[in-house]
Amino acid sequence: MTAQAPERRPQPRFGPGARMMAGPTEKAHDFRGTIRRVLQLLQPERALLIVILVLGTASVALTVTGPKILGHATDVIFSGIIGGSLPAGITKEQAVAGLRARGQDTFADMVSSMNVVPGHGIDFTELAHVLAWVLVIYLLAAGLGIAQFRLTTIVVQRSASRLRERIEAKLSRLPLSYFDGQPRGEILSRATNDTDNIAQTLQQTMSQLITSVLTVVAVLVMMFLISPVLALIALVTVPVSVVVTATIGKRSQPQFIKQWASTGKLNGHIEEMYGGHTLVKVFGRQDEAAETFDQHNDALFNSSFRAQFISGTIQPAMMFISNINYVLVAVVGGLKVASGSISLGDVQAFIQYSRQFSQPLTQVAGMASLVQSGAASAERVFELLDAPEQSPEPAEPARPDQVRGRVAFEDVSFRYTEDRPLIENLTLTVEPGQTVAIVGPTGAGKTTLVNLIMRFYEVTGGRIMLDGVDIAQMSREELRSNIGMVLQDAWLFGGTIAENIAYGSQGATREQVEAAAAAAHVDRVAHTLPDGYDTVLDEEGATVSAGEKQLITIARAFLSEPAILILDEATSSVDTRTEVLIQRAMNSLREGRTSFVIAHRLSTIRDASLILVMENGRIVEQGTHESLLAEGGAYARLYSAQFTAAATDVD
Template identity: 55%
Template sequence: MSEQRRGPGGFGGGPGGPGGRHGGPAIGMPVQKAKDFKGTLRRLAGYLKPHRYALLTVLAAAILSTIFSTVSPKILGKATTKLFEGLMLKVKGVPGAEVDFGYIGNILLILIVLYMVSSIFSYIQQYIMAGIAQRTVSDLRNEVNGKLSRLPLKFFDSRTNGEILSRVVNDVDNISSTLQQSLTQLITSLVTVVGVIVMMLTISPILTLIVVLTLPLSLMVTKGVASRSQKHFMGQQKSLGELNGHVEEMYTGHRIVKAFGREAKSVDTFNEINERLYQSGWKAQFISGIIMPLMSFVSNIGYVLVSVVGGILVTKRSIEIGDIQAFIQYTRQFSMPITQLANIANIIQSTIASAERVFELLDEQEEAAETAHPQVIQRARGEVRFQDVRFGYKEDELLIDRMNIDVASGQTIAIVGPTGAGKTTLINLLMRFYELNDGRITIDGTDITELQRGRLRSLFGMVLQDTWLFNGTIRDNIAYGREGATEEDVIRAAQAAHADHFIRTLPEGYDTVLNEEASNISQGQKQLLTIARAILADPSILILDEATSSVDTRTEVFIQRAMNELMKGRTSFVIAHRLSTIRDADMILVMNKGTVIEKGTHEELLAQGGFYADLYNSQFMGKTTQKDVG
C-alpha cells in the first residue's frame, strides 16, 4: 500500500535526500542515469541558446577571475624569494644587506589588486549566471504548467499525484540548482585546472609531472571506495523510502491503528525499518567518509615529493625558493577542482535524468486540438443527444457501444446502475474530458467538438460525490463558481444550499479559512459548500453525482428542495445510488455494462418489473439481490 502511494517525490527518492542535490551528492551515492544522455543534453542546451551572449560573458568573467587568482601565488613567490635573499645576505654579513620591504610592499599591493579584481569578476559571473538560470527555469516551468493544462484527463488518471508533482517540482528544481550552482562551478573548475597546469609548467615541468602522476592514484582510491559505498547508499535510500511510507500510513490511519490495538505492531515495524536504515546509513557515510583522508594522504605524498625534488632543484639553483612555495599552493589548487569535477559529473548525470523526465512530460500527447472555427452557444436550451456513441478507456476494450440518448430541454435525467456500468463515464464524455471512439454528442444540435472546451464546460454546473475545496476562505470557495460574484451573490447561494446557518456559526463566518484538505469542517458541510458553488454558477445544464450522499436525512430534504428549485427550466443529469431521490425524474436511464438497458419514468420502470424494479425493491422492500447499485 505504501509503495503505491509514495511517488518519486517521496523522502526516499527526492533530490533533497541525504547526500542530496543542494549540498552536492556524496561520493558513491547512486546516481539516476538518463536513457538518452546526449539527446537530452542537447535539448536542455536549447533552453540556454537565447542566453548565449550572456553565457559568453560568464565564461569570459570566469576566465579572467581564474587568471587573476592563479597568477597570484607565483607573484607571492617572488616576494618570498626577495625576503629569503635579503635574510641570507644578512646572515652572511654582507655590508649594507637588508630586506627590500619596499619591493615586498609593492608585491603585496599588486596581490591585493589582483584578488579584488578576481573577486569582482567572480561576482559578475555569479550575478549573470543567476539571472540566466532563473530565467531559463522560469520559461521551463511556464512550459510545463501550460502543458499540464493541455493534457487530457486520462493522463492524470493513469499516474499518481506524487509522480506528476515530482516531475513538476523536484525535477525542475534539480535543473534549477544545477544551472545556478554546478554550471558556474564546472566552468570555474575547468578553467582553474587548465590555468594551474600552465602556471606549474612555467615553474617546473618536472614538478608538474610529479603532481600529474598522483592523479591516477587518486582516481583509483575514489573509484574503489565509491564502488563499496554505493550498495550501502542504495540500501539507505530503500530503507528511507520504506520508513517514509510506513510513517505516512500509520499517521494517516492513526484512528484505525488505535481502534484495532495495533500500536505495538506498528512500533515494531518502525523499529525494524529504522534499524535497517541505521545499518545502511552509518556504513554508507563511514565508507564514503574515508575518501577525504585517503585523498589527503595521496596529496601529502605529492607534497613530499614536490618538496624533496624542489629542494634539490633549489640547491642546484634551477628554480627559486619562492617558486617552491608557489608550486605547493598550485598543487593544493589543482586537487580541489579535480574533486569538484568528479562531484559535478554525478550531479550532471542526475540533472540530465531529471530533464529527461520533464521532457517526457512535455512530449505527452495533448488533448485533440480545438476546432479552427468554433461555434458559440449564447444561452443553451439544454437539448442533449448521444448518437451511436462508442467509447473505451483502452482502444481494444469498449465500455460504451452504440449508445443513443435524446434529452429534451429542461428535463431531469436520472442515471442509475451498478458500479462500473458507465454512469460517470457518460458525464465525462458529455463534458469532453475524454474523446469519443466513434459517434457524436450534440447540445442544441451543435456537436460538442465544434465548441471550445472552455465554453462547453461553462455550460455545466457540477456537484460531485467527492468534494473539492481549496485552501482559502469559505467565501472564496463559493465565489469560485462565478467570476466577479458579489458578497450578496455568495450569501444568497449559501442560503439556497442551506449552508448559511452553519457558516455563521463558525468563528470567522464566511472568512473561515479551510485547510488544504478542508478537514476543519465535516464532510456534509463540504458538500453543502460545493452545492452553493454550483448554485452561484447559474449553469444551463446541471450534473449532480450523488450530491446529497454526505448529508443527514433532514438536510437532504432541504437540499433536495433547493435542487428542485434550481433545476426548474434546466436540463439536469443526476447520478443516483439512493433511488428515493430520483422518483420525480422526467426520465430514468438504467445502465449496465456501458449500455442503456431500460428507459422511462419511475412508475413505468416499476411496472416493467425489470432491472430497475429489482434495484428499487432491494432498497425499500428488503429483498436480497445480486444486482446492487454500487
C-alpha cells in the first residue's frame, strides 16, 4: 500500500463513533463463556497438554506415595521404641498376654497391632532404606514437576503470542469508526495490559490447577485405603469450602471488572495527556489534568482494593476450614491408634494426606481472585475481537484494466449515524490528470469525501467508480496501492529518514529514495543532520521539526508514484519559501495524475482544474478560481473573508 497510513486520533467526546465509548463494562458478564473461550486458545497445543497431564499425573503419584512410605518409617521408629521397652527373650504374644494380665488392655491392643520384637530397639538399617526410597521418590517428583512447568510455560506463551496476532489482525480489519469512538489508550490497554494479564493468569493457574486436581483425587484414594472413617470425616469440610469460595467469588468478580475498566480509562488519560503535554502546559491545564488523573486513579484504587480484599478473604477462610479438618482427623485418629485399629504411621500419613487434600483446595480457592481478574481482562479482549469489522472483501475482486485516475461519484450518500445525513446524492466526475480542490467550512465533509475514496468509510448510498469499476468491488489493498495520501498531521514511525520515505514503496532503492527526497526538499534537512538519511527518528519525530516531518511525508508520496493523490493541506506546517518550492514540485508530481486537494488557504489552489465548495455535505458550487470569484457566491465570500482576515492580522 503506497498511501500514507493516517494517524488515528481518538475522539472520545465528539467523534462520530463516540456512542461506542459506553462499553459493556456495566452489564452482566458471561464468566463461564469467557473461561470456555480462553481454554479454546489452548486447543492448538493439545499434544503438549497431554504430555503435561502425563507428567503431572506421574509427579503427583510419586508425591502422594511419599507420606505412606514415611508413615512406615514412623512405624519402624515407634515399633523400635515400644520393643525396646518390653522384656527381651519373649514373644510378642507373651508380651501382650502379660500386659493384659496387668490390666493394660489399651496398651496391649496397640502392641498387638504393631510389628514389634520384645527387647529389640529401632532397626536403623530398615529406617535408612525407607528414607532413601523417600528421597528418590521426591527427587523424581520434583524433576517431573519442573518438566511439567517448562512445558506449561511453552503452551501459555505460544497461546498468548497467537492471541496478540489475532488482536493485531483484528485491528487491521476494524473500520475507522471504531478508532474514532475509542480512546487510543483504551485500545492499547486491551492489546497489552489485558493480554499480559490473561497470559499471567494461565501461567500461574494452569499447571497448579492440573496438579491440584490430580492431588485431590490421588490423596482421596490413599485416604480411603488407610481409613474410610477418617476419609469421610475429611470430606465433611469440602462442601463448606465450595460454598465459601463461590459466595466470595460472586462478590469479587464485579470489582475485578471495574478494576480493569478503570485501568483502561487511566491509561487512556495518561496517553492523551502525554501526547499533548505541550498544549496542556501552554493552556495552563496541568491542574485540571492532574485532577482528572486523580479521579481515575481513585476509581482504580477503590475497585482494586475491593477486588483484592474480597478475593483475599478466601485464603484465610479456607485455612480456618482446613484447621478444623486437621483437629477432627487428629482426635479421631488418636483414638483409633489407642484402640489398635490403625497404626501410628498410618495416622501420621493420613494427617499428611489431609493436609495435602486441603492444601490444593486452598490453592484453588486462592486462585479464584487470579482467575476472576484474568476473566475480566479476557472479556475486554474478546469485546475487541468481537467488534464489528469493516465489510469483507469481494470473493473475486475487480480491478480496472488500466488505472488512469478517472473518479466518478454517482449519487453518493453517507452518514456517520443513521439519523444524521452528512453527504446526500453527490454526483461528480473527475477526469484523469485533473486537480480537484475541495474547500468549505469546518465540518462541511471535505475529509469525509476523501475518506470515502480511500474506503476508510463505506458509502451508505450510491457508488464511487475508479476507471469504470466500483471501488466497493475492488480489494482495499488494490485500491489504496494506487493512491498516495499526505495528511496535515504528519505520521512517522521509529526508524531512519530513508526508511520513513520508503515506507510506502517496498523494494525502493537508495537512489530512488534520495531522488524523492530531493524533489520534496528533504535533502537539505538530511544534510544538516549528523547521520543524514540514516538519522533515526523516534515515533513522535522529535528529532526534526513539524515542517520537516511534513516534508518527509511528502517525499514518501513522491516515491510511491500513485495514480491518485490526496493532499490534506499538506503544506500547512512549512514556511512560505518551502511552500512555494513544494507547490512547484507538486505541480510536476500531479502531471498526468488525478489529485484531490483539501485546502484551507485558498491562495494555494488557484491553478486547480476544478474547485468544489462544500457546505453541510453538499457541493454548493464548482468551477475554476476565476469563474467562482466572478459568480460572487460562497467561494467568493470565503476568499474575501480569508484575505480580509489576513489584512486585519497584518494591521
